[in-house]
Amino acid sequence: MTSFNTFSKLSFSSKLFLSLIVLALVLLSILFLLIIPKMEKEQYEHEIKQVEQTIALNTQQLHLAVKYIRNDGKKNYELVRLRIESKLEKLSRKLKKLSSFEQEIALKEYSKKLSCQIALIDNSNKLSKHLNNKLNNDGYIQYKNSNHKVNSWKNYIKKHEKNFCPSITSHIVYSMEFDKNSNLLLSCNSDLFYDHENNEEKKIKKYVQKSFSYTNHLHKGNTFLMWLNVKDATNNPLYNKNDKPKNNKYCISKLSDVKSINTGTLSAKDILSASNGKPITHILNGKKALTWVRSINNDPVRRLVFLTTVYEEDLYKAIDKAFWKLFPAAIMSFIFAILIGYLLFRKFSKSLDTLVNTSKQVQSGNLKFRSNIKGEDAIGQLGQTFDLMLDSMESNIKLLDLKVEERTQELKNSLDEKNTLLKEIHHRVKNNLAFTISLIKLQKRKVSDKNTKEVLTDIQERVYIMELVHRKLYESKDLNKIPFKKYIHELIWDIKNAYHIEYLDIKLNIDDIFLDIEHALPCGLIINECLTNSLKYAFEEKSSHNFFEITFKKQDLQYVLEIADNGKGLPKDFDIYKSKSLGLRLIVSISQKQLLGNISYKNSGGLKYIISFEI
Structure with a gap:
């Protein structure tokens, strides 16, 4: 209530300025309450669309990469083997010219270059001729226990390995005749062997991994490719921190640049049901997250799936940035609108303030005060008319004051006469009642009966009450x-x-x-x-x-x-x-x-x- 009274006492210019501020604030509120939520929704959908477009691009690249590796991998493998055979023949010729010590050094150098183990093997016991250059990998161990043909390639698979990946660990072994008593043996881990020699496949892998990072500027989630066991899929969370890298639930693809996955509360069935569909909402590291799933193949047992997980808060951070970009512009527009509005209405409001002030002066009794507003516009005409009205009113008031003064004097004289008459009436009534009381008192003295005396006393007091009232009226200035x-x-x-x-x-x-x-x-x-x-x-x-x-x-x-x-x-x-x-x-x-x-x-x-x- 106090605030309202304070506002009502302000000048019209101040009220106008405050009204412009309130109007601008209302419009700004409408902007933020109606337009901003719509913009936020559009921005959120835009961020989702960006993520989905990047996922679509990555998915297409993965399809092409997998197709290339499958179709061209075998041809490349054959070329790699021919190149290795040529290198081993050159090495064989070189070793024949070297001493035993020099041979050992040369074998170590070549082993390092090819990322394999190379040694001269005695045919009689299948042991290395050089004590400091012994073979110990799983491929060599299985070679010792087999009848491996000379000048041939053999792929030995690691026994009793539990692994859901498409290929389990294996070793490539090649035996080349060196002389009558010995062979030149090469034993390599198949993955290291082909990675070392197949540069095209390495380039594809590097390019695919780089494409996974295209959404890093949008979020801090996960992007990876993995093989998923379809038959053993359950509703329990797929990821467990105690999972070994090689297990029967899933296997991380070599095209991924991660060593372990974290799918939060997602289960294998959730992932399979969401393939190529809308994102799944779940919890990851205690935060709300969205995960898109894209199937690279439709294998009924071993499904190759591409997962992209985005924290929801990362999407809203981008929206907040857009809001704070818009906010300064909105504030500047708000201030600019107030200033323009005030400048446009300044002359109008100033004239109205003058008229209001003039009316207050007249109300307080200053009838000679005038607005002195000039101009041809509506406000100017109003000011001039207002001043003429005040001139006329001042003249009429002076005439009225004279008539009122004359009439007041007449009424005063009449009232004085009436008051004199009323006082005389009250005085006479008081005297008559006092005389009555005296008569009652005289009568009481002559009466001996107690009851009669009490009745007379009661009457006396009742009459006295009336006498006292008339006495007070007679004594009072106001009758x-x-x-x-x-x-x-x-x-x-x-x-x-x-x-x-x-x-x-x-x-x-x-x-x-x-x-x-x-x-x-x-x-x-x-x-x-x-x-x-x-x-x-x-x-x-x-x-x-x-x-x-x-x-x-x-x-x-x-x-x-x-x-x-x-x-x-x-x-x-x-x-x-x-x-x-x-x-x-x-x-x-x-x-x-x-x-x-x-x-x-x-x-x-x-x-x-x-x-x-x-x-």
């Missing part, structure tokens, strides 16, 4: 305002003297309130009846603990009169509305018919009347 507090104090003092009250503690709790005669007189009568009833009937014995309390307050639009004592109260089941007692009938009748109020009472620990009325 319609009786100081109720002073009136009750004098009333109580008179009653105490009339009844010779010494044992009752009378408490008055009355606000400084002025009442007219129509309300003051009934209230005085009610208080008189309540006090006289308490003196006669409430207290069985005289005690300093007896009290009588009068409270008169104004509560909102109502006046509340409370009268209470700590006497014995009314009899049980007593109804004041049906009572035949003159005093109680007066209390109820005056409350309801003269004051037009409500009366209620409490009969506990004494008697308490509560009378409320409106003025």
Whole structure:
């Protein structure tokens, strides 16, 4: 509420400027609430599309790479073998010219160049002729236990190897006759052998691995190619940190540039069901991730699949970057729009502020103040018309003031005459009532009957109440305002003297309130009846603990009169509305018919009347 009052006191220019800011903020909010979410959605879809396009490119490259390796691999292998045979023949001729020590050195050098083990083997025991150049790989061990033909190639497979890869570990062995007693033997791991000699395949592998990194700028997830066991697929997570590199669930392809995989909560069945479809949402390293699966072949046992996993937070990071790129431009547009709007409306708002200020000056009483706005536009015409209107109003007010002053003097003279007459009336009524009270007092002295004296005392007090009201009106400057507090104090003092009250503690709790005669007189009568009833009937014995309390307050639009004592109260089941007692009938009748109020009472620990009325 305070903020609203402060805003309402601002000048029109300030209000206009603040309104422009609010309008710009609303438009900016609409931009961020409606347009930004749409942009974020489009940006997110764009990021997804980028990832899928890269995956599609990688998938196509993988299809071509696999096809090339399958179709051209065998031809290349034959060429590699011919090149190796030619190199071994040259080596054989060279070794025949060297000493035993030099032969050993030359064999080691060639072994290193070809990434194989090469040695001269004694035909009698199939052992190396050079003690420092012994063969120990699995290919040589199986060669010793077989009848290998001279000048031929043999592929020895590693026995008892559990591996789901398309080819298990094998060794290529070639035996060439060196002389009658010995052969030149070459034993190589097949993978190292072909990798060393087949440069084209190495280039393809390097190119494919490089293409896997094309999405690294978009995410920090995983991209790899693997063989998946279709028959043993389950709903359990595929990856387990305790998995060995070679197992029966999956096998990482040599075209991948990773040594181990982490598929998070994905199972083998999840991967198979999502092949070539929409991404799978799952958890990876405690984060929400999306994984695309593409099948490179449709083998029913050994499925070659290409997986790309992207963390969802990486996709939203790209969206945040777009948002912060747009945000400065939006703020600059916001400031620019406010400035342009303010400059356009500046003259208009300044003229309106002048008109408002002029109206405030006139309102405060400065009738000579003028706006002095000039111009041919609507604001200028309004200012000139406003000044002419003020000139006319000032002239009319001066004329009106003269007429009002004359009429006021006439009314004042008339009112003084009426007040004089009313005071005279109240004075005469007061004197007549005082004379009546004197007559009652004289009559009381002649009466010996106690009951008659009490009746005369009651009448005396009731008349005194009326006399006191007229006396206060006569003494008051305002004939319609009786100081109720002073009136009750004098009333109580008179009653105490009339009844010779010494044992009752009378408490008055009355606000400084002025009442007219129509309300003051009934209230005085009610208080008189309540006090006289308490003196006669409430207290069985005289005690300093007896009290009588009068409270008169104004509560909102109502006046509340409370009268209470700590006497014995009314009899049980007593109804004041049906009572035949003159005093109680007066209390109820005056409350309801003269004051037009409500009366209620409490009969506990004494008697308490509560009378409320409106003025």
